[in-house]
Amino acid sequence: MGKGVVNKLTDSINEDLFQFAEYNEEEAKRGGYSNYSYWRSTWQVFIKNRLAVFLLTLMAVILVFTIIQPYLPNQKSPTEIHINPETRLPLANNSPSSEHWFGTNSIGQDLWSRIWNGSRTSLMIGITVGIWEAVIGITVGAMWGYIRWLDRPMTEIYNVINNIPKTIILVLMTYIMKPSLYTMIIAMGLTSWIDMARFVRNLTVIIRDREYNLASKCLGTPTRRIIAKNLLPYLVSVIMLTIALSIPQTIGYEVFLTYIGLGLPVSIPSLGNLINEGRSLMMVASQRYQLIFPSIVISIITISFYMMGNVFSDAADPKNHV
Amino acid sequence: MLKYSIKRLLQSLLTLFIIVTVVFLLMRLLPEEGYFGASYEKLDENQREAILTNMGLRDPMHKQLIGFYKDLLNGDLGKSITFRPKVPVLDIIKDKVPYSLYFGLGAIGISLLLGVSLGIAMARNKNKFWDKLGTGYVVFIRAVPAAVYFLFLQLYVTGIFKLPMLFDIDKPKTWILPVISMSLGGIASYAMWMRRYMVDELNKDYVKLARAKGLKSKQIMVKHVFRNAFVPMAQYLPSAILFTIAGSIYIESLYSIPGMGGLLVEVIKRQDNTLVQALVLVYSSIGIVGLFLGDILMALFDPRINLQKKGGAR
Numbered sequence: 001m002g003k004g005v006v007n008k009l010t011d012s013i014n015e016d017l018f019q020f021a022e023y024n025e026e027e028a029k030r031g032g033y034s035n036y037s038y039w040r041s042t043w044q045v046f047i048k049n050r051l052a053v054f055l056l057t058l059m060a061v062i063l064v065f066t067i068i069q070p071y072l073p074n075q076k077s078p079t080e081i082h083i084n085p086e087t088r089l090p091l092a093n094n095s096p097s098s099e100h101w102f103g104t105n106s107i108g109q110d111l112w113s114r115i116w117n118g119s120r121t122s123l124m125i126g127i128t129v130g131i132w133e134a135v136i137g138i139t140v141g142a143m144w145g146y147i148r149w150l151d152r153p154m155t156e157i158y159n160v161i162n163n164i165p166k167t168i169i170l171v172l173m174t175y176i177m178k179p180s181l182y183t184m185i186i187a188m189g190l191t192s193w194i195d196m197a198r199f200v201r202n203l204t205v206i207i208r209d210r211e212y213n214l215a216s217k218c219l220g221t222p223t224r225r226i227i228a229k230n231l232l233p234y235l236v237s238v239i240m241l242t243i244a245l246s247i248p249q250t251i252g253y254e255v256f257l258t259y260i261g262l263g264l265p266v267s268i269p270s271l272g273n274l275i276n277e278g279r280s281l282m283m284v285a286s287q288r289y290q291l292i293f294p295s296i297v298i299s300i301i302t303i304s305f306y307m308m309g310n311v312f313s314d315a316a317d318p319k320n321h322v
Numbered sequence: 323m324l325k326y327s328i329k330r331l332l333q334s335l336l337t338l339f340i341i342v343t344v345v346f347l348l349m350r351l352l353p354e355e356g357y358f359g360a361s362y363e364k365l366d367e368n369q370r371e372a373i374l375t376n377m378g379l380r381d382p383m384h385k386q387l388i389g390f391y392k393d394l395l396n397g398d399l400g401k402s403i404t405f406r407p408k409v410p411v412l413d414i415i416k417d418k419v420p421y422s423l424y425f426g427l428g429a430i431g432i433s434l435l436l437g438v439s440l441g442i443a444m445a446r447n448k449n450k451f452w453d454k455l456g457t458g459y460v461v462f463i464r465a466v467p468a469a470v471y472f473l474f475l476q477l478y479v480t481g482i483f484k485l486p487m488l489f490d491i492d493k494p495k496t497w498i499l500p501v502i503s504m505s506l507g508g509i510a511s512y513a514m515w516m517r518r519y520m521v522d523e524l525n526k527d528y529v530k531l532a533r534a535k536g537l538k539s540k541q542i543m544v545k546h547v548f549r550n551a552f553v554p555m556a557q558y559l560p561s562a563i564l565f566t567i568a569g570s571i572y573i574e575s576l577y578s579i580p581g582m583g584g585l586l587v588e589v590i591k592r593q594d595n596t597l598v599q600a601l602v603l604v605y606s607s608i609g610i611v612g613l614f615l616g617d618i619l620m621a622l623f624d625p626r627i628n629l630q631k632k633g634g635a636r
Contacts, residue, residue, distance in 0.1 A: 163606035255467045295470045302465035
């Protein structure tokens with residue numbers, strides 16, 4: 001029928017209107033649009049802090065170095081006992097030299113490779129436990145805070161877990177499994193999440209009844225989505241800080257466990273082990289290097305994480321974004 | 323308030339019961355070698371059985387548990403089995419508590435005084451020299467393991483001031499260094515929290531009003547800001563004071579102080595069931611009571627805080 005009419009309509013279409021528009025920042029700003037991205041702004045604020053960037057680089061270098069160190073040329077095995085070829089005795093307690101950069105320990109093992117090996121072990125424990133703590137702690141904590149009927153039973157569970165000495169659990173774990181890296185990680189992971197959960201719970205309780213959450217609820221948003229989209233973004237900065245702090249805390253706790261005799265066996269070097277070995281030689285001035293070197297490494301690692309955590313949590317707070 | 327307190331303390335009794343029972347059962351889960359220590363190899367199977375039966379470990383579990391609670395209700399915490407065999411647990415604890423208590427209270431006194439003053443100084447000079455110095459101190463103390471800086475302190479400070487390295491009850495000089503080392507951590511955390519709360523409070527409207535009224539900065543600080551900033555800290559105080567009896571494991575072993583530090587760890591490793599149960603009972607009661615007293619103290623400091631639940635409010 002109206003073939004001509006259709007033709008007419010096609011004729012009247014302005015082809016230009018169906019072209020993709022080029023993104024123009026100036027034009028976009030005029031319309032009130034901002035290409036704000038939360039994580040990018042966080043990152044921008046973070047890299048403005050020169051100290052934090054320096055520590056981040058340092059940490060990355062240390063991490064990479066602990067991993068590739070054994071594969072570098074001329075590295076000694078951390079467990080090999082070096083023998084003096086003339087006397088046929090172990091090279092015990094040798095001061096730092098060109099052969100052994102950090103000296104040797106009381107049975108003649110090379111301290112340089114022991115320290116990097118130990119840092120790798122300790123960092124692995126710290127990071128694994130830190131991530132585990134964050135995942136379980138935040139999930140449980142957010143549910144504990146948001147779901148009302150969970151509050152009473154969870155508080156009781158918290159009281160019980162918090163008051164059972166961790167040492168009993170650790171002793172029990174080392175009996176059930178052999179003392180190894182994994183025993184250590186599992187034993188620490190078993191108990192450490194509850195404090196994180198408590199912390200997240202308190203923060204959640206403070207903001208769960210704000211109007212925007214009530215509105216969300218009225219609109220029928222499922223609980224899971226309210227927790228993930230309404231509550232957690234508010235908590236990013238504090239949660240980041242606690243995670244960054246939990247890594248040095250875990251390393252410090254490992255030192256403590258070794259001190260009370262529940263740490264890793266001496267055959268697996270860790271910073272806790274090395275510090276503990278060094279402590280026993282502290283009274284002899286010429287052998288003090290055996291405590292000082294591991295202490296310096298552990299302090300650099302923990303201070304870096306602490307400072308980075310602080311700067312990052314400032315950066316993650318949208319109030320500080322431009 | 324009274325009704326609230328009674329209700330809360332009764333609830334705590336149940337929690338306490340669960341904790342002690344769980345610990346009781348956990349201790350029985352540990353392998354039996356632990357009860358013999360080094361002499362395990364020297365004994366044959368029959369001797370071991372005889373010793374275990376003698377300790378009452380061959381009785382059925384529920385019988386052991388009921389026996390334990392019966393004694394507990396009569397105020398008898400039992401006798402130590404492996405740590406100092408046949409000595410009543412209470413006597414062991416009674417000998418050790420005073421040392422830890424004196425050192426702990428001294429440390430809390432010093433850290434409160436110095437930590438709170440440092441925190442106030444940091445908040446008043448925000449981003450200036452004092453603030454940066456204080457932050458540096460806080461970072462250092464939190465990041466370096468206590469085991470390391472305690473050791474260096476003991477080594478170098480005793481060297482500089484010609485102090486003896488080990489604790490001696492009759493020489494007052496030997497008390498100084500352990501107390502100072504113990505308070506370093508406390509100073510850092512009090513300063514950190516005090517600064518945080520002070521800075522938050524200083525931005526509030528009532529401070530502006532007080533300024534507008536013409537009050538001097540010092541008056542505002544002491545009368546208004548300090549009181550409000552101290553409220554959240556008040557909650558931790560009773561627990562901290564009560565927990566001084568637990569002692570510091572590092573300090574006490576470094577200076578050979580015969581206190582409570584490390585006792586719990588030691589008896590867990592030696593599987594001294596009665597002593598472990600007694601200590602867990604004591605420590606968890608302290609924890610629960612400390613938390614409760616903290617709430618009460620907070621309500622005393624800040625009359626707006628109401629612990630009882632009213633209708634309407636959650």
